[in-house]
Amino acid sequence: MNKNSQSVDTDPINESAAISRGDFMRSLGLSSAALMAFYCMGTTLSSCKSSDPAPTTPTIPSTGGSGSNGLTGNATTSAGAINFTLDLTNSNVVGLKTAGSALKVGDVFIANAKSGYVALQRLCTHEGQDLLAYRSGSDDIVCSAHGSEFKTDGSVNKGPAATALKRYTATLSADGNTLTVKA
Incomplete structure (x- = not known):
């Protein structure tokens, strides 16, 4: 191999490891802002149950x-x-x-x-x-x-x-x- 040539690694595992977390999320169609909004809503939304857990009563x-x-x-x-x-x-x-x-x-x-x-x-x-x-x-x-x-x-x-x-x-x-x- 000559000194000026570079080898190109086409291993799919190494290619996926090189993608950033943000690029990966964008590839899914979700921006970081959408993810944060979903996370914040998910922790505050509730069903008809109270968010203050009731203690057990003997x-x-x-x-x-x-x-x-x-x-x-x-x-x-x-x-x-x-x-x-x-x-x-x-x-x-x-x-x-x-x-x-x-x-x-x-x-x-x-x-x-x-x-x-x-x-x-x-x-x-x-x-x-x-x-x-x-x-x-x-x-x-x-x-x-x-x-x-x-x-x-x-x-x-x-x-x-x-x-x-x-x-x-x-x-x-x-x-x-x-x-x-x-x-």
């Missing part, structure tokens, strides 16, 4: 009997009116004493909200989903199934739910160790 059985699980009375509507007391010193429910916490008891959703304890029906009024959770940051109740949001008084703050959650009376004892919930 559940205790609906009938207390002896109170071994912290519950005395009836927390289900199928056996009559809601009327029960929670022993907030019991290890099963002591977490409810923490501000911002929530608990599902029978047919009732209880939250230790900014305004105090609130007791609401457990199922979302939109489609009856059992996915309610308290969000302490926004002091509201959210259903993670379809994004319905409720104020702590049970009223609808954001649909698709159109009907308020039923609210029950929640009364904290003077010593702060028992919470009574009644219909």
